[in-house]
Amino acid sequence: MSDIIRLLPDSVANQIAAGEVIQRPASVVKELVENSIDAGATEVHLLITDAGRTCIQVVDNGKGMSETDARLSFERHATSKIKSATDLFDLHTMGFRGEALASIAAVAQVELKTRTSDEELGTRILISGSNIELQEPVSCSVGTNFSIKNLFFNVPARRKFLKPNQTELNNILSEFERIVLVHPDVAFTLHNNDVELFNLPAGGIRQRIVQIFGKKINQQIIPIEVETSLVKISGFVAKPEGARKKGAHQYFFVNNRFMKHAYFHHAVVDAYERLLPPGEQVSYFIYMTVDPSTIDVNIHPTKTEIKFENETPIWQILLSAIKESLGKFNEVPSIDFDTIGMPLDLQEGTAFSSNDDSPSPPFVEINHSYNPFDKAASYGNGNSSYNPKPKVEWEALYGGLERAGSKTESAAIGDDPFSPTPEQEQEEQKIDYNDNLFNDKSFKQYQYKGKYLLTSVKSGLMLIDQRRAHVRILYDRYMKQISQSKSVTQKVLFPEVIEFSSSESVFVESVMENLVSLGFDLTNLGGRSYSINGIPEGCEGLSSVKLVHEIIDTAMQRGSVPDEVKKSIVLTMAKASAIVYGQALSEEEMVALVDELFTLESPNYTPDGKLILSVIKDNDIEKMFH
Numbered sequence: 001m002s003d004i005i006r007l008l009p010d011s012v013a014n015q016i017a018a019g020e021v022i023q024r025p026a027s028v029v030k031e032l033v034e035n036s037i038d039a040g041a042t043e044v045h046l047l048i049t050d051a052g053r054t055c056i057q058v059v060d061n062g063k064g065m066s067e068t069d070a071r072l073s074f075e076r077h078a079t080s081k082i083k084s085a086t087d088l089f090d091l092h093t094m095g096f097r098g099e100a101l102a103s104i105a106a107v108a109q110v111e112l113k114t115r116t117s118d119e120e121l122g123t124r125i126l127i128s129g130s131n132i133e134l135q136e137p138v139s140c141s142v143g144t145n146f147s148i149k150n151l152f153f154n155v156p157a158r159r160k161f162l163k164p165n166q167t168e169l170n171n172i173l174s175e176f177e178r179i180v181l182v183h184p185d186v187a188f189t190l191h192n193n194d195v196e197l198f199n200l201p202a203g204g205i206r207q208r209i210v211q212i213f214g215k216k217i218n219q220q221i222i223p224i225e226v227e228t229s230l231v232k233i234s235g236f237v238a239k240p241e242g243a244r245k246k247g248a249h250q251y252f253f254v255n256n257r258f259m260k261h262a263y264f265h266h267a268v269v270d271a272y273e274r275l276l277p278p279g280e281q282v283s284y285f286i287y288m289t290v291d292p293s294t295i296d297v298n299i300h301p302t303k304t305e306i307k308f309e310n311e312t313p314i315w316q317i318l319l320s321a322i323k324e325s326l327g328k329f330n331e332v333p334s335i336d337f338d339t340i341g342m343p344l345d346l347q348e349g350t351a352f353s354s355n356d357d358s359p360s361p362p363f364v365e366i367n368h369s370y371n372p373f374d375k376a377a378s379y380g381n382g383n384s385s386y387n388p389k390p391k392v393e394w395e396a397l398y399g400g401l402e403r404a405g406s407k408t409e410s411a412a413i414g415d416d417p418f419s420p421t422p423e424q425e426q427e428e429q430k431i432d433y434n435d436n437l438f439n440d441k442s443f444k445q446y447q448y449k450g451k452y453l454l455t456s457v458k459s460g461l462m463l464i465d466q467r468r469a470h471v472r473i474l475y476d477r478y479m480k481q482i483s484q485s486k487s488v489t490q491k492v493l494f495p496e497v498i499e500f501s502s503s504e505s506v507f508v509e510s511v512m513e514n515l516v517s518l519g520f521d522l523t524n525l526g527g528r529s530y531s532i533n534g535i536p537e538g539c540e541g542l543s544s545v546k547l548v549h550e551i552i553d554t555a556m557q558r559g560s561v562p563d564e565v566k567k568s569i570v571l572t573m574a575k576a577s578a579i580v581y582g583q584a585l586s587e588e589e590m591v592a593l594v595d596e597l598f599t600l601e602s603p604n605y606t607p608d609g610k611l612i613l614s615v616i617k618d619n620d621i622e623k624m625f626h
Contacts, residue, residue: 021100021103022100022103022104022107022151024052024162024163024168024171025048025051025052025053025056025151025162025168025171025172026052026168026171026172026174026175027175028052028056028104028108028148028151029046029048029052029056029058029172029175029176030175030179031100031101031104032056032058032100032104032146032148033046033058033175033176033179034179035100035101035144036058036060036062036144037179037183037186039060039062039063039064039143039144040062040063041060041061041062041143041186042061042185042186042187042202043060043061043186043187043188044058044059044060044186044187044188044189045057045058045059045060045188045189045191046058046176046188046189046190046191047059047190047191048169048172048190048191048192048193049192049193050165050193051165051166051168051169051172051192052148052151052168052169052172053150053151053159053162053165053168054149054150055147055148055149056146056147056148056151057145057146057147057148058144058145058146059143059144059145059146060143060144060145061141061142061143062143062144063116063117063142063143064114064115064116064117064122064142064143064144065114065116065123065144066116066119066123067123067135067137070112070114070123070125071123071125071132071135073101074101074102074105074110074125074127074130074132075102102130104148105127105129105130106129106130107129107151107152107153107154107155107158108129108148108149108150108151108152108153109126109127109128109129109148109149109150109153110125110126110127110128110146110147110148110149111124111125111126111146111147111149112124112125112127112144112145112146112147113138113140113144113145114140114143114144114145115140115141115142115143116142117142121137121138121139122137122138122139122140123135123136123137123138124136124137124138124140129153129154166506166507166510169192169503169506170503170506170507170556173190173197173502173503173506174503176188176190176198177212177501177502177503178251178258179258180198180200180208180212181205181208181209181212181251181253181258181285182253182256182257182258182287183256184202184203184204184205184207184208185202185203186202187200187201187202188200190502192506197502197506198211198212198502200212205235205236205285205287206218206221206223206236209221209236209285212501212502213249213499213501214499214500214501214528214529215499216499217238217242217249217283220238220239220241220242220283221236221237221238221239221242221283221285222236222237222238222239222325222326222329223235223236223325224236224237224286224321224322224324224325225321225325226317226320226321226324228317230290230294230310230313230314230317231288231289231290231310231314231317232288232289232290233286233287233288233289233317233318233321234286234287234289235253235284235285235286235287236284236285237268237271237282237283237284237285237286237322237325237326238282238283238284239329240272240275240276240282240326242282242283243272243276243277243280243281243282244280244281244282244283244546244549244550244553245279245280245281245550245553246281246549246550246553246554246557247504247549247550247552247553247556248281248282248283249283249284249285249501250265250268250281250283250284251284251285251286252264252265252286252288253285253286253287253288254287254288254289254290254295254306255288255289255290255292255295257306259305259306260305261305261306263311263315264286264314264315264318266315267315267316267318267319267322268282268284268286268318268322270319271318271319271322271323271326272322272326275326286318288314290308290310290314294308294309294310295307295308295309445587445590445591445594447466447584447585447590448463450581450582450583450584451465451466451467451581451582452464452465452466453466453469453585453590453593453594455594457615459615459617459618460615460616460617460618460620460621461615461616461621462613462614462615462616463613463614463615463616464593464594464597464612464613465611465612465613466579466581466583466585466593467578467579467580467581468606468610468611468612469593469594469597469603469612469613470578470579470593471571471574471575471578471606471607472574472597472600472602472603472605472606472607472612473593473596473597473600474538474573474574474577474578475570475571475574475606475607476600476601478518478536478570478573478574479567479570481517481518481519482514482517482518482566482570487517487518487519487536487537488519488536488537489519489520489521489534489535489536489537490519490534490535490536490537490539491521491533491534492532492533492534492535492544495531495532495533496531496532496544496545497525497529497530497531497532498529498530498531498532498544498545498548498549499528499529500528500529500530500552501528502528503556504528504552504553504556505528507552507555507556508522508530508552511552511555511565511569514565514566514569515548515551515569518536518569518570518573519534519535519536519537519539520532520534520535520536520548521533521534521535522548532544532545532548535547536573536577538577539573539576539577542576542577547572547573547576550572550576551568551569551572551573554568554569554571554572555568555569555572567607570607571607571608574607597612597613
C-alpha cells in the first residue's frame with residue numbers, strides 16, 4: 001500500500017489559514033491598522049476602493065521595517081511580538097500570531113513599501129498569491145505603506161460570496177470604529193472612493209466618541225471610574241433618556257482590545273433596571289484594564305472573545321460602578337413630595353415649629369357602655385353621638401324580580417332562569433346569518449382589554465389583535481405608496497436636526513430615494529447632519545428624529561439588498577404609526593379596521609410573520625358549557 005499522507009504546499013496552507021483570519025475586507029483593515037498601532041504610529045491613513053474589493057491601502061508613520069524584516073513578515077508564524085509560550089500570557093500588543101500578512105498575501109496582490117528612520121532607502125516588495133514577484137530598494141517616507149489589491153482574486157468562490165459593497169463598507173466602518181475608539185491618541189483618516197468619511201485628530205476618549213457619533217451624544221453620556229486590585233474600569237455610559245430601541249452604541253474594551261462579552265453586558269442591563277422602558281437599549285463605552293495573565297485572548301481567531309479568570313467579581317464591580325455613576329449624576333429618579341398645603345416649617349425642612357411646644361397626642365373617644373349585641377344599647381356618651389346603621393329595606397330590592405316574574409307566571413321551578421323572553425326570542429330571529437364571512441351589522445364589535453377585537457363570524461367567534469391588524473394595513477398601504485410614488489408629505493412647523501454616525505450617514509444616502517418616496521423630506525446640512533423638513537402623512541405626533549433613527553438602524557441590520565431594505569423601512573414605519581395596545585376604539589373605528597383588514601391579500605399574518613387573528617369554533621364554545 002502506497003503512502004497517502006503528505007505535507008501541503010505553503011501556498012495552500014496559507015490559503016487555509018486565510019479562511020480563518022481573513023473573512024472579508026474588514027478583516028484586512030483590522031489586521032493592518034492594528035499592526036500600524038503596534039509599530040508606534042501616531043498617524044494612520046486608510047484608503048478604500050469599492051468597499052475593499054479593488055484596493056485597501058494603509059499608510060502609517062510608525063517605525064517601519066528593515067529589508068530582512070520586510071521579507072520575513074510574510075512568512076507564517078513570523079512575529080516580533082512574542083518570543084516564547086509564556087509571552088502569550090503577558091500580551092501588550094494587538095496582533096501576535098504572525099499569520100495576518102501571510103494569510104493576506106495568500107489571497108491578494110500585495111505591495112509593501114517600508115523604511116526605518118536610520119536608513120536612507122526603504123524596501124518595496126510585490127507578492128501575488130504567496131509568490132514573491134519583486135523585491136527592490138525604493139525611496140519612501142519613514143513608516144509602512146500597504147496596498148492590498150484584488151482580494152480573493154485566486155479564490156473565486158470566496159470572492160463570489162462577498163456581500164454587496166454597502167454591507168462590506170459597513171463592516172469596515174465597524175472595525176475602524178472599534179480601533180479608533182480605543183486609541184484616541186492616534187490621528188486617523190478614512191477615505192472611501194476618494195470621499196473622506198473620517199478625519200479624527202488625536203485627543204481624549206470623550207472627544208473621539210463625539211467625533212464618531214456626533215455632538216448630540218456628548219449630552220447623553222456620563223463618565224464612570226473605579227479602580228480595584230482586580231480591574232480598573234473607566235469610560236462612559238448613556239443617560240436613561242438617551243436610550244434607543246435599536247442601534248445603541250455598545251462597546252467593551254479590555255487592555256486596549258475590543259471584545260464581545262454577553263456576561264458583562266448583562267451587568268450593564270441590570271444597572272438600568274426599572275430605569276428604561278421595555279425593549280430600550282443604552283449606549284456604553286467601557287474600558288477595562290486587567291493583569292494580562294488573568295485573561296486569555298487566544299480562544300478565537302479574531303481575538304474578540306476573551307476569557308476572564310475573575311468574571312464574577314468584575315461583574316459585580318462593573319454593576320456597582322454604573323449604579324454609582326447614575327446616582328452621582330442624579331440620573332436615578334428621586335421622590336419629589338408635594339409640599340403644597342404643608343405648614344411652612346415643614347416645607348423648609350424642619351420637623352416641628354420653631355417654638356418649644358410639643359404637639360399633643362391624638363385623643364381617641366371610647367364608649368365603654370356600647371354592646372353590639374344589645375339592640376337597646378345607648379348610642380351616646382355625652383360628648384359624641386353614634387348613629388345606628390340605617391335600616392335596609394331588602395324587600396324593595398326584589399320588587400323588580402317580582403314584576404318580571406309576573407310576565408312568566410307559567411314558568412316551572414326547574415326551568416332555565418336564563419331562558420330568553422318572547423321579546424328576546426323575536427329579536428334574535430331578526431339576525432340574518434348569511435353566507436358571508438361576517439354576520440350583518442346588527443352585531444357590534446367588542447374591544448377586550450384594549451388589545452383584541454371580538455367579532456362574530458360564520459364559524460364562531462373571531463379575535464383580532466388590533467395593533468397587528470393595523471400594522472398589516474399600514475404596511476400594505478405604504479408599500480403601495482412607495483411603489484407608485486404617491487405618498488403625501490406633511491411639512492413640519494419647526495424642522496428638527498438629526499445627526500448620524502459615519503456608517504449611518506453612508507447608508508442614509510443609499511436609501512434616500514426610498515425615504516423620499518415614503519414622504520420624508522430630508523436636507524443634507526453637511527457634517528453627517530440632516531434637517532427633517534417633512535414627515536409622511538399619518539405620522540403626526542411621533543418623534544421624527546427617533547422615527548428616522550429607528551428606520552435607519554433596522555434597515556442596516558437587514559442588509560443592503562434593495563428589496564429587503566425597502567421592506568424593513570416600510571415595516572418600521574408601519575409599527576411606529578400603528579395604534580398601540582390600550583388605545584380605546586370607537587365602534588366606527590373597530591368596524592373600519594376590521595373591514596379594511598379583510599380587503600387585504602394576506603390578513604392572517606403581519607409582514608414579519610406574527611398571527612393577527614384567531615377563530616374560536618362554535619363547537620369549542622359549546623364544549624365549554626357541557
